[in-house]
Amino acid sequence: MLKRFWPWFWFIIGATYFLVPLYATFDFSLRARRGELSFAAYANVLNDIKFVESFWFSFQTALATIVISALVIVPTAYWVQLRMPRLRPVIEFFTLLPFVVPAVVLVFSLARTYNRTPLTDSREGLWVLLVGSYVILSFPYMYRAVDTGLRAINIHDLTEAAQSLGAGWFTILARVIFPNVYTALLSGAFITFAIVMGEFTIAALLAQPAFGPYMNRLASSKVYEPSALAIISFALTWAAIAAMQWIGRGAQARIAGPR
Amino acid sequence: MAFLELINVHKSFGASVAVENFNLAVERGEFVSFLGPSGCGKTTTLRMIAGFEKPTAGRIIIDGVDVTDTPPNRRNIGMVFQSYALFPNMTVAENIGFGLKIARRPADEIRARVEELLRIIHMSEFGRRYPHQLSGGQQQRVALARALAIQPKVLLLDEPLSALDAKIRASLRQEIREIQRQLGITTIYVTHDQEEAMALSDRIVVMSRGRIEQIGTPFEVYNFPATRFVASFVGTLNLLQAMVVDAAIGLLTVEGQPIRVARPLPQHRSGDAISLAIRPELIALDGQMNGEVNRLSGTVEDVTFLGSIVRVRVRLSANKLHFDLFNNPQLRPPQPGSSIAVQFAPEACLVLGEDASPAHSMSASAAQAA
Ligand SMILES: Nc1ncnc2c1ncn2[C@@H]1O[C@H](COP(=O)(O)OP(=O)(O)O)[C@@H](O)[C@H]1O
Ligand SMILES: [Mg+2]
Numbered sequence: 001m002l003k004r005f006w007p008w009f010w011f012i013i014g015a016t017y018f019l020v021p022l023y024a025t026f027d028f029s030l031r032a033r034r035g036e037l038s039f040a041a042y043a044n045v046l047n048d049i050k051f052v053e054s055f056w057f058s059f060q061t062a063l064a065t066i067v068i069s070a071l072v073i074v075p076t077a078y079w080v081q082l083r084m085p086r087l088r089p090v091i092e093f094f095t096l097l098p099f100v101v102p103a104v105v106l107v108f109s110l111a112r113t114y115n116r117t118p119l120t121d122s123r124e125g126l127w128v129l130l131v132g133s134y135v136i137l138s139f140p141y142m143y144r145a146v147d148t149g150l151r152a153i154n155i156h157d158l159t160e161a162a163q164s165l166g167a168g169w170f171t172i173l174a175r176v177i178f179p180n181v182y183t184a185l186l187s188g189a190f191i192t193f194a195i196v197m198g199e200f201t202i203a204a205l206l207a208q209p210a211f212g213p214y215m216n217r218l219a220s221s222k223v224y225e226p227s228a229l230a231i232i233s234f235a236l237t238w239a240a241i242a243a244m245q246w247i248g249r250g251a252q253a254r255i256a257g258p259r
Numbered sequence: 260m261a262f263l264e265l266i267n268v269h270k271s272f273g274a275s276v277a278v279e280n281f282n283l284a285v286e287r288g289e290f291v292s293f294l295g296p297s298g299c300g301k302t303t304t305l306r307m308i309a310g311f312e313k314p315t316a317g318r319i320i321i322d323g324v325d326v327t328d329t330p331p332n333r334r335n336i337g338m339v340f341q342s343y344a345l346f347p348n349m350t351v352a353e354n355i356g357f358g359l360k361i362a363r364r365p366a367d368e369i370r371a372r373v374e375e376l377l378r379i380i381h382m383s384e385f386g387r388r389y390p391h392q393l394s395g396g397q398q399q400r401v402a403l404a405r406a407l408a409i410q411p412k413v414l415l416l417d418e419p420l421s422a423l424d425a426k427i428r429a430s431l432r433q434e435i436r437e438i439q440r441q442l443g444i445t446t447i448y449v450t451h452d453q454e455e456a457m458a459l460s461d462r463i464v465v466m467s468r469g470r471i472e473q474i475g476t477p478f479e480v481y482n483f484p485a486t487r488f489v490a491s492f493v494g495t496l497n498l499l500q501a502m503v504v505d506a507a508i509g510l511l512t513v514e515g516q517p518i519r520v521a522r523p524l525p526q527h528r529s530g531d532a533i534s535l536a537i538r539p540e541l542i543a544l545d546g547q548m549n550g551e552v553n554r555l556s557g558t559v560e561d562v563t564f565l566g567s568i569v570r571v572r573v574r575l576s577a578n579k580l581h582f583d584l585f586n587n588p589q590l591r592p593p594q595p596g597s598s599i600a601v602q603f604a605p606e607a608c609l610v611l612g613e614d615a616s617p618a619h620s621m622s623a624s625a626a627q628a629a
């Protein structure tokens with residue numbers, strides 16, 4: 001009996017820590033009309049064109065970040081593991097820099113570095129700068145995920161097998177390496193997605209119409225709507241992650257299992 | 260001219276030498292094994308043929324073309340790894356067709372070729388499976404089919420059976436050999452297992468410490484080892500310490516008991532201590548051989564019943580030797596502690612030279628056998 005008690009005890013403590021604030025937020029968000037529970041606050045949020053626009057903007061930004069990050073990280077991690085295994089700690093250190101350098105510092109140095117270039121002159125340029133910053137923020141998660149994924153397969157022999165069959169580097173990356181780190185890549189992508197969707201500092205400083213600044217504005221001007229928005233964005237983010245998981249399930253099934 | 264040639268190939272990693280002065284000519288369709296202990300440079304040599312390592316010096320020629328500087332993906336070489344190295348994200352059929360797809364062959368040609376290869380490896384029903392759904396033996400057969408699909412000039416296998424259990428190893432070994440004969444493909448097979456090398460090869464290259472010790476047919480390598488290393492690495496041997504009595508007529512003593520070898524020992528003088536090697540299967544119980552034979556008597560130390568054969572270990576005083584008897588239910592095997600006499604022909608005695616120097620008595624017996 002006691003053996004089953006403690007695991008459940010800790011599970012319930014953890015779940016409470018997570019669920020109570022969520023439930024409280026949800027409960028509060030239903031009280032926009034005095035004396036009754038209603039979805040009025042939700043209707044207000046969803047009818048706000050700014051909500052849809054900023055969410056869509058950040059969604060696209062997150063996807064662009066994930067794609068670019070994957071294109072940078074996978075070949076790098078692959079090459080380092082294949083040919084320069086001694087450099088692994090160095091590369092890992094560099095990818096961890098976003099944890100050390102505050103976002104404010106990052107965005108100011110980027111803005112200064114690219115000052116008076118097309119990157120800071122136009123809306124599109126600033127967006128590129130935004131995505132660039134997010135790619136850097138994603139490095140710690142993406143690199144670790146991909147590095148671990150690569151370790152799970154014998155990249156050395158797979159590479160040589162592909163080479164002996166006539167494949168060049170591009171083919172090896174596209175047909176052998178990417179498909180086999182796909183699952184690992186997804187786990188890095190989930191975190192990146194969640195971070196980009198909620199990111200405030202960089203988006204605000206670059207004056208981008210992103211979801212983070214929108215949430216922030218709403219929180220300082222409305223009462224019930226921010227709670228509704230929190231629940232909605234929570235649900236949407238989870239839905240997006242579930243969708244990515246669903247897309248990746250085939251790959252997962254194949255790579256799993258004994259080798 | 261030979262189909263595959265390695266000329267004075269040399270490979271160092273920094274200061275350490277992995278392969279030295281390697282010369283080999285392989286005929287078209289020949290099955291050659293590299294045999295030697297771990298770390299002797301077999302894999303490195305194979306990887307130089309495949310193009311994954313660049314020789315520090317020397318040339319590699321395949322089908323008349325010098326490929327020393329050709330990258331691995333242009334060499335058209337089939338490679339089979341100990342780890343199978345199947346692409347986990349592809350089905351069996353996709354794995355086998357991978358090389359053809361890269362060569363941009365038409366889809367129906369690829370399909371036909373994949374089906375043909377699946378038939379050859381007896382796995383026609385498995386085309387749609389993924390590698391992780393197969394046993395180790397099946398995975399290695401797929402890896403073989405994948406390597407063969409591109410109709411490579413040379414097939415290279417690096418200890419392909421080492422990860423498999425004994426039973427599958429023996430049957431897959433035969434299968435590899437049959438497929439190789441059927442397709443007539445020039446093959447280099449790396450192994451540290453002498454039994455495997457003997458069972459498969461047209462010729463064996465015995466290697467030690469980055470150097471070739473001997474190149475020969477399994478028969479030659481086993482019966483007429485060129486060096487002390489080959490003699491001790493290939494098969495099992497009884498090693499006896501002997502003393503030269505009369506070099507001119509090949510007379511020795513082992514613990515005072517006289518022994519004749521088949522040839523004189525011009526490099527030795529009386530009083531020299533030398534090592535004598537005798538294959539266990541060339542030793543018999545006293546009284547079973549005709550003609551001039553050597554006799555040694557000692558005490559039975561141990562008898563091991565191994566089914567079809569009975570292994571008997573005999574102790575002289577300092578020296579030990581063992582030999583095998585065929586099992587015979589009508590005959591009581593020798594009893595431990597009893598005294599015993601064994602005999603063997605002078606031709607069975609190999610006088611071992613120093614490492615990497617030919618043992619003259621063996622080449623002499625080689626001449627005799629020929
Ligand atoms: N990439 C490498 N770097 C340094 N030394 C190596 C490398 N590859 C092999 N060696 C060395 O070369 C020698 C031969 O190795 P290898 O060809 O793998 O032997 P085998 O396959 O016969 O076991 C070994 O001493 C090994 O440590
Ligand atoms: Mg090896």
